[in-house]
Amino acid sequence: MLAISIQIALALVTAAVVMSFWRLLRGPDIPNRILALDTLYINTIAILVLLGIHLASALFFEAALLIALMGFIGTVALCKYLLRGDIIE
Amino acid sequence: MTRLLPHPVLTPVLAIIWLLLNNSINTGQILLGLIFGWAIPVLTIHFWPEAVSIRKPLVLLRYIAVLLYDIIMANFTVARLILGNPDKLHPIFIKVPLDLTSDLAISLLANSITLTPGTLSARLSDDQSYLLVHALNETDPDTLVATIKHRYEHPLKEIFESC
């Protein structure tokens, strides 16, 4: 039962990744693309966690943690660039 | 005392984060966590503009419980709105006047607003007098402002700024 629900969950999250990617390609402007990237990295964390349960391996945790940290910093840096025209002041 | 232990709240928080990162509760890890929890605030003292003081821990716990409940309810609300007809939504920008003064309390309020039903904090005015809130589907702005003030701002004021 757990195996089946993980398969269904992976399918749902993959569909979520596809939709976020569609928004990333479509735009129509930069904040929309930043939002799509933000959603995309959170979806990636979901996929990594699901794979971790599926393969019964705790190794994916570090990757998920790093993606969470880097994704947040990336979003903040992009927004900061839009707001100020510069990242490090 | 203030030089040796500048942030009494930060030290146990950092130690707990260290233990969670290592996923173990050995004596050695607890000691190492406490050392890091003491050393990092001392070394980064200039990056912390204001000291955090929690006046009423019980109110804080109740606030967190209310917030968790609201986050879960918010998700069902937003999920229903997304699955419904997007043309029927009635989004609106609302100005919420602020009574809070400390930076930490204001940022916590903004985060709470974003995480709770159908509302999203969009910007803080330059003089920190009001917060611009975007509501996903709201026809009655006054009630929303009253709810935010009563449910989130009042306890935060009690926790961080009570006299």
Next chain:
Amino acid sequence: MLEFFLSLLILTGATLTFIGSLGLVRLKDLYTRLHGPTKATTLGVGCLLIASAVYFSTTDENISLHEILITLFLFITAPVSAHLIAKASLHLSLPSIAKAPETNDNNQETPDKTAEDTSNSSTDEDIEPAEPELPKNTTRSPEQ
């Protein structure tokens, strides 16, 4: 029983993540789109991470709680990035279904306010009043 509970958590989490991204596609303007990912996706991934914590705590001999760390981190950072994206798009005056408030006014008409801002959070507000459009690599005034 435990397996049923885990499956329920995983399916709820995946469905919420899916709905969050569905909002990204279905809704009409950026400000309403922001609601989906910040709320639904965050709680969805939170559910999945809690399921992972429960799974590894019950299968391995020792308790595994480090997933809580990512959950907390996401719950703290998701509103911050949403706030920043909203602020950036207000700054660029993106089209919105809701009547946008006088977006750039308090930046353009009161540039003298910038001198009072001392804390880190409020210095984000003082955008150069002369350049409302997307700034290129401009030379910056030294006091900022």
